[in-house]
Amino acid sequence: MTDLVLPTWGSLFHYVNPYEWGYVGCGIALSFSIFGAAWGIFITGASIVGSSVKCPRIKSKNLISVIFCEAVAIYGVILAIIILQKLNQPSKAVNWAAQTDGIMNQAMFAGYACFTTGLSVGFCNLFCGICVGITGSGCAIADAHTPETFVKILIVEIFGSAIGIFGIIIGIIQCTPADFPKPEMLKQIYQNILVINLNSFP
Amino acid sequence: YKKEGKMNDMLTFNINEGYSESILRSLRMSFLKEEDYSALRNCQNMSDFKMVLEDTDYNQLVLPEQSPIEVARLKTLLKEKLSQELNYLAAQSSEPLTEFLELMRHGYMIDNIVNIIEGIKNKVDLDVLLKRADPLGYFPEMKNIRMVEGDDYADLYQTVLIDLPIGKYFHNFIEDILQNDPSKDTNSISAIMRDYKPEKIKNILKKFWLTDFHKFCTTVLDGPSREIMDELLQFESDLMTIQIIYNSIGNKELISGRGREGERKQYIHLAGQLYPGRDVELTMADDLPKLKEAVRPYERYRRMLENVPDPSKEEDFGGTMKSIDDIMFEEKAKEYGIVAFEQQFHVASFYGYMKLKEQEIRNIVWLAELVALNVPKNQPGWKKYIVPFKDLYQID
Numbered sequence: 296m297t298d299l300v301l302p303t304w305g306s307l308f309h310y311v312n313p314y315e316w317g318y319v320g321c322g323i324a325l326s327f328s329i330f331g332a333a334w335g336i337f338i339t340g341a342s343i344v345g346s347s348v349k350c351p352r353i354k355s356k357n358l359i360s361v362i363f364c365e366a367v368a369i370y371g372v373i374l375a376i377i378i379l380q381k382l383n384q385p386s387k388a389v390n391w392a393a394q395t396d397g398i399m400n401q402a403m404f405a406g407y408a409c410f411t412t413g414l415s416v417g418f419c420n421l422f423c424g425i426c427v428g429i430t431g432s433g434c435a436i437a438d439a440h441t442p443e444t445f446v447k448i449l450i451v452e453i454f455g456s457a458i459g460i461f462g463i464i465i466g467i468i469q470c471t472p473a474d475f476p477k478p479e480m481l482k483q484i485y486q487n488i489l490v491i492n493l494n495s496f497p
Numbered sequence: 498y499k500k501e502g503k504m505n506d507m508l509t510f511n512i513n514e515g516y517s518e519s520i521l522r523s524l525r526m527s528f529l530k531e532e533d534y535s536a537l538r539n540c541q542n543m544s545d546f547k548m549v550l551e552d553t554d555y556n557q558l559v560l561p562e563q564s565p566i567e568v569a570r571l572k573t574l575l576k577e578k579l580s581q582e583l584n585y586l587a588a589q590s591s592e593p594l595t596e597f598l599e600l601m602r603h604g605y606m607i608d609n610i611v612n613i614i615e616g617i618k619n620k621v622d623l624d625v626l627l628k629r630a631d632p633l634g635y636f637p638e639m640k641n642i643r644m645v646e647g648d649d650y651a652d653l654y655q656t657v658l659i660d661l662p663i664g665k666y667f668h669n670f671i672e673d674i675l676q677n678d679p680s681k682d683t684n685s686i687s688a689i690m691r692d693y694k695p696e697k698i699k700n701i702l703k704k705f706w707l708t709d710f711h712k713f714c715t716t717v718l719d720g721p722s723r724e725i726m727d728e729l730l731q732f733e734s735d736l737m738t739i740q741i742i743y744n745s746i747g748n749k750e751l752i753s754g755r756g757r758e759g760e761r762k763q764y765i766h767l768a769g770q771l772y773p774g775r776d777v778e779l780t781m782a783d784d785l786p787k788l789k790e791a792v793r794p795y796e797r798y799r800r801m802l803e804n805v806p807d808p809s810k811e812e813d814f815g816g817t818m819k820s821i822d823d824i825m826f827e828e829k830a831k832e833y834g835i836v837a838f839e840q841q842f843h844v845a846s847f848y849g850y851m852k853l854k855e856q857e858i859r860n861i862v863w864l865a866e867l868v869a870l871n872v873p874k875n876q877p878g879w880k881k882y883i884v885p886f887k888d889l890y891q892i893d
Contacts, residue, residue, distance in 0.1 A: 334508070341515025349523040429507055432515070433841055439523040 313406030313475070314382065320413030321378040324466070327417030328371020328424070335364035335428025342432035346439040353438045356445060360431025363456045367424040370463045374416045374470075378409050381473050398476050408473035412466045419462025426455040506720055510842040517590045521846055524582060525838070527554035528857060528885050537864050538879055543567075546868050550861075568865045573632070575858045580632040583851065593717055594844060599662065600710050601848055605634025606663050607702045613642050614653075615695045633851075636662060654690075666705040670698070673763070700741065700764050707734050711768035718844070725836060725845035732832055734769030736825055739798060741765070742779060742788055743821050747808040752783045770795065801828055823881070830856050830883045853885040860884075 339360045347354045434448040510518075533553055540546045543565040550559045558574050559566060587598040609630040616626040627639065638661050642653070658667045674689055690698070707730060714726035741764045745752060757780055766772065771779060771792070778791035785807045792798040806818050830853065837849025860882035867878060 338508075338511045338515070341511040342519040345516040345519025346523045348520055349526065425508065432511060432519075436519055436522045436841065439519075440526055 309403075313402040316406035317378065317382045317409040317473075317475070320410035321375050321382070322413070323410075323417040324378060324413035325371050325375040325417075328374075328420035329368050331421035331424025332364050332368035332371075333424075334421075335367070335424035335426075335431070336361055338425075338428035339364065339431030339435065343435040346435045350439040352442075353435060353445075357431070357435045357438060359449065360427065360434055360452060363427045363431070363452055364424050366456065367420045367427070367459045370459055371416065371420050374412065374463060374466050377467065378412060378470055381405065381409060381470060381475060383475055383477060401474065401476050405473040405475045408470050412470040412473075415469065416462045416466040419465075420459050423456060423459035423462070426458070427452055430455055507842040513591045514594050514844065517586050517594060518842070518844070518846065520589070521586060521850055525846075525850065525886075528853065529553055529861075531884055531887065534860070534864070534882060534884060537861070537868075538874075540868050542871075543865070543869055546865060568862060568869050571865055572858070572862045575861065577632045579851070579854050579858070580635065583633070583847075586847065594847075596713070597718070597844055598847060600713055601851060602634055603663050603666075603706050603710070604703055605631045606636055606661075607634070607666065607699060607706060609634045609639060610642075610658070610661070610663065611695045611699050611702070613639065614690075617642065618691070633855075663702070663706070665709070666702045669705045670701055673701075677759075700737075703737070704764060704766050707737070707766060708768045721840050721843040722845060725840070725843055726848065729832065729837060729845060729848060731769045733829075734766035735771045735795075735798065736829065738764075738766045738769060738771055738779070739788070739792065739802070740821060740825060742782055743785075743805070743808065746784055746788070757781075757783065771798075797828075801825075826856065826859075827883055830885055830887075834886045856883060856885055 339357075343353070343357045343360070347357075430448065430452045434445065434452065437448060438445040533549070536549045536552075537546060540549060547559050547562065547564060547566045550556075555575070555578070558578055559571075562570070562574075583598060583602070587595055590598065612630065613623075613626045617623070623640070623642070630639065638657075641657055654667060654671065658664055661667075711727070711730045711734070714730060715723055718726065742761070745761055762780065765776070765779065775791050775794070778787075782788040782791050785802075785805070789799065789802050792802065801824050804818050805821050805824065833849040833852045837845045837852075863882060864879075867876075872878065
């Protein structure tokens with residue numbers, strides 16, 4: 296679409312539509328976060344259920360572990376919504392092949408930004424969820440045996456949950472400058488090109 | 498489904514075994530502590546004993562019983578409780594764990610079967626034998642063992658024993674016999690099963706069981722389950738080997754050259770650190786110094802044998818000497834209490850729990866017998882119990 300006469304390996308990236316990068320990034324952000332949260336919840340849930348059979352007092356306190364895992368899923372949803380706001384629909388009348396380099400660059404930048412935001416948030420939350428889940432499982436078992444250890448292990452879980460917050464911070468910074476070209480702007484530029492061409496006719 | 502390499506990871510362990518493992522971990526709270534044992538020691542009669550037991554986890558168990566509780570009844574109740582707990586865990590678990598929990602109890606099944614066969618030989622009624630059987634090793638086919646006419650044990654083997662879950666150990670046992678003496682035929686099997694003493698048959702069958710269990714743990718399981726069970730079973734095999742050799746020292750028949758090569762070799766456990774490495778020295782060992790020399794490279798076993806009296810000289814217990822049984826129980830309690838419960842997401846804790854609970858039952862029954870016989874309180878026997886997890890409770 297730009298002036299690439301000889302195709303190189305870079306064309307592999309150039310020919311992918313920037314909107315695809317954007318939407319796939321949104322999907323990755325959401326699905327990997329949910330994957331991590333679900334993994335964490337089942338790991339800690341099995342242990343909580345088993346430990347509360349002989350020791351019912353731990354039931355309510357240990358739901359905090361499940362809440363930490365759930366928070367990870369919420370981070371994923373927040374980022375997915377933020378990315379979706381950036382992806383506005385292109386105008387139907389505009390032909391991509393006729394775009395100038397500047398528009399294409401802006402679109403590609405926005406696409407890559409959204410995609411990598413999705414990657415960073417998704418994988419951060421995946422590992423955060425698993426971490427909090429395994430720690431929560433140990434917490435339930437230890438709490439059933441010795442009540443004083445609950446608060447100490449909760450501190451470990453808080454540190455584990457902090458890494459999910461790192462993901463969301465960096466993700467927001469990454470996708471803030473992303474700006475897909477708006478339809479009005481494209482139309483204006485297209486009209487300018489038309490005017491220039493018309494004026495150059497003898 | 499792919500059978501090998503299961504339970505290999507902390508990420509996937511809780512899918513199938515999470516519930517069972519966390520129930521087991523909370524069951525660990527139910528062990529009696531040092532102060533409970535002190536209270537049991539200070540009881541004057543069996544009614545006091547029952548009242549002390551009501552304060553512990555055995556509350557629901559002893560409450561419905563009549564007040565002066567009998568020792569035999571207490572023992573049966575305690576073992577039944579443990580057996581019910583293990584059955585519940587097995588019912589809640591799925592495949593490799595179910596087979597693991599069943600293999601764990603084959604040792605008790607072997608005891609039960611051999612006792613029943615012995616009892617039938619001596620014309621004891623089957624119902625009495627079934628009542629005396631160990632509840633931990635219960636299996637439904639136990640009732641099928643009938644009187645055989647003319648002592649034809651080959652027939653008993655082919656019809657009944659081979660169908661049992663432990664039938665393959667009998668199979669290995671008989672194959673072993675036939676291999677050692679190829680001229681014998683199947684009629685000799687009956688002669689052997691009639692002539693061998695029950696202890697002998699039990700020891701040989703347990704050898705096959707431990708080898709098979711060890712093979713299961715090292716091929717089907719994976720990850721921390723494999724490593725920890727490997728260590729525990731090697732330890733158990735080595736201790737049984739050492740105990741058998743020690744007990745054979747006073748016995749002239751087993752200690753002679755022919756006895757050592759032929760008969761005693763049948764008892765040496767194959768799964769363990771001592772087997773291929775120190776086999777030659779152990780076979781040569783015919784008195785205590787040689788046995789100590791044979792286990793010298795293994796620091797732990799050497800330390801265990803230091804204070805043991807020499808059975809061939811019939812020494813008296815004095816000073817720091819302890820009998821080999823006491824030492825074995827202590828070392829086992831330490832090992833199971835610490836190693837089996839160390840990591841999370843593995844199944845060795847089930848095995849450790851069963852062994853430690855068994856030790857606790859032994860403690861309680863021992864103290865109950867001392868109380869029931871009104872032994873004066875200054876005898877040394879009152880201190881002869883081993884508290885599971887003793888070292889860990891001193892933290893708080």
